Amino acid sequence: MLRTIISATANFGPCFRPNIWDLAVLPLILAILWLFAFGGSQMTAPYNIGDSLPISLDPDVLPYYLLRSFLRMIVGLFISLLFTMIYATLAAKNRYAEKIMIPILDVLQSIPILGFLSITVTGFIALFPGNLIGVECASIFSIFTSQAWNMTFSFYALLRTVPYDLQEVATMFNLSTWQRFWRLDLPFATPGLIWNMMMSVSGGWFFVVASEAITVNSQIITLPGIGSYIALAIAQQNLVAIGYAIFTMFIGIIVYDLLFFRPLIAWTDKFKFESILDKEIPTSQLLNILQRTRFLRIFNAMFVLIWEWSLPIFRKRTDNIGKSKENRIFWFDRLWILFLLMISIFSIYHVCEYIQDKVGFDEILHVFMLGLITAIRVVVLIVIAAMIWVPIGVWIGFRLRLSQTVRPIVQFMAAFPANLMFPVVVILILRFDANVEIWISPLMILGTQWYILFNIISGAILIPNDLRAVADNLGLKGWLRWKRLILPGIFPSFVTGAITASGGSWNASIVSEMVSWGNTTLMATGIGSYIADNTRNGDFPRIALGVAVMCCYVMLFNRQIWRRMYRLSEERLRIN
């Protein structure tokens, strides 16, 4: 067996000698590997709680800090990807697992990400006593939570939409689960998953910054990274340092995009079904060069080798002939649901009892009121953002050349961690002595408004040219043109963007309803500031209560508003 594989690949022998493209790419790859190794060794330095981790505001250290933040991002992304594949596949393939895994995911998705951080950090530190890796893990975990749920849901949804005829082919040829995953499920879901991953990473930068300065038992641990740098700059009221940090992040995100996502997106184009027609095919210079290297062929051949090895191991051996059929047990379904119901009732009862015991019923009511205030903020902000960005987005989207330039910029804006900009807003509020309750609110949507703009531009591009021509031909102008052509045309895209923006805003409320500059702390009434404040004080039951209540609101929003609007747009307004 092995010999045949080797002889099959040996035919390509001469192809494996390095060529000119390898000379260009190999140093790059080696440099990246070295950086990884170096950063990784720094992550596992000895550390005990109480030790101080000195952070310097010297701009020379910023590249190093960027590297550390980068590494957390990459590790977080990798774990998210692994989690996504295992969790979503299990949920999509096993109907018993599905009944419990999907509701859990739904809840997890609604839990504010920074809430995870406050709750899990002590556990991680206890897991690795005397080493920095525990704190690193907590930070990475919060990055993971900002990406994993979203990615898992999208992967699960994609797995459920694998075209039926392809599934039939896989069944007909008796593909094993292993082969089916790599040959059918994963390739089919790849373009959607990568796209979603890119969007999730955009959100992830925000949490990289927010999770590096962690409060544990009223003591702040600052992991070396851009986020800690910013936190120190805020504490020292150093505007110049903030400027440096913003610039470094700017460079960092561009590098990440060029080295990682652009090649990846260009590569996934081959997995797309033809029915998904893009007006432009994504390209990447780096990918083109990579694909000319011999190095990549060796890399490929390695995968082929592993694949061929795996085939006989995971082979499905039955030929489905002559045996009698096994009967499915129908009552087991019901028993399973009953079992799950009992467990959830039991746990809800205990959580209620715990909170009632520690904080009392009045406080629960109070927190729900705070949640309502934050909810009003979210709704008002999305409406305002829509009123601003819809006309601008449509104006841009109707100009193809312009939109090609603007879209990457908007995408970059979405990725740029908005919390880097918070100090600027705080200074303005202090300077003009503005109302904190009102003027602190825009911070929530500072980073997430770009999703709305981005999607509106895409929606406007999707409106068929002939519909626009008809509207021009009939002389549709002004409001009538908006009502009959533009608004229905962009609605589905708008809903997609607004869903992301709304979810992001809820999450951002924890850092944006309570912001500080030096010794001054500005606090707006809301559930976000409630969680943030109690995190600072290390009041665990109140953090849990705040997180649980916010979770309820987010789920209510998702179910009652967004899912309905999404269905409406799918059924009535989708342009085929």
Next chain:
Amino acid sequence: MTDFNELLINLEGVRKLFSAPDRSNHVVLENVNFRLRKGEIVSLLGKSGSGKSTLLRIIAGLIDATDGTVLYCGKRINGPVSDIAMVFQSFALFPWLTVQQNVGLGLEAQAIPVREREIRTLEAIDVISLGGFESAYPRELSGGMRQRVGLARALVMRPDVLLMDEPFSALDVLTAETLRADLLELWAKRKIPTRGILFVSHNIEEAVAMSDRVLIFSSDPGRIKEEVLVPLSHPRDKESSAFKAIVDQVYSIMTQRPLRSAGVDVSSLGYRLPSATPHKIEGMIETLIEPQFNGKADLPALADELQLPDNSLFQLLEAGSLLGFIRIDEGDAILLPLGKIFAKSEMTVRKSLFAEQLMKHIFLANHIHRVLDERRDHRAPEGRFIHELEDFLSETEAERVLEQVISWGRYAEIFDYDYTSGVLSLPKEDSDQSKENIIIE
């Protein structure tokens, strides 16, 4: 007498129920008995929704029969069997795999070593004349070439039985013709080890041209209605009188009035109304009165003139005869006196004629109109009727039938429908007057 050693596939008393989400079961296949013998090509014809594809999938082991036995060479089929391969209407190629990888997919599943796999896939690619395209991706290929890949993917498994689900219907006429000829040549010259072919077709001429036996399905529930033998040798001349006679025979069997005993009564609520827009019905009647036909047309000629695939034509003919405009007799469509009046009338008269026939002959239309009339506000949600229909039909079929009757009702202006709210109503203006028009004593 049957020699059981000669049987590749043997189906006895096969029955298939699909259960709808709400308690009700829908019978797709009822008491199907079928045998595929060695050296035979058999085709299945029938209305869409008559369960032909379901039967194919049961033999392929993709779905289970509810009742009855399904045997391959005397042994039970409990799932996909490696000796039985299938070709799909949509080609069902994996867009991210090259032609060679697509063809090798089934061999990969059997963990055939790389070397042998390569030899066999290249051989299959050559046999099906795709040499040179091994490294191409499906998106680079035309429809005809894609279906060649689909065929090669099935043939590389050296299948004993080849199943094909409308394999040529997504291709243009010329491409389909070439591919059919190529497949027949492989079969006749024994270049493939396959001993039996069973395929679903929607094209009568294709079925007669390729197969030794044509099985005609009836629907509700699906069962084999009749079998037509084609005792002609290959290659067959489509212009020969013997060939034409068989095509005519199949046409006339397929357009026979559905038997009352064999399913749901025409005058019942659950009757599957054919899919045919009012404007197509108009067009057919106008064609029939043209001098070349003069009120009577041979069905193959009519299909040619209207440029419709057989399946659409049958739906159209059924609609026309249900409404009493035409009559089908021995493979001919004959325009009835009412149809002649219709053809010569102007729009408003046509509409009132149509409305009159609709109220008289289509029970569902009459029923809806009566319900709307009895209600004080003359309005009713569509869900009400879909619910009633679901007692007889599957969910999607109930929706299709209602959609169909709505399109007729709108044309006849006997009721109105609002898509956004899903509400049926009597036409707003002069709803009393229109009632007078319709009910002519």
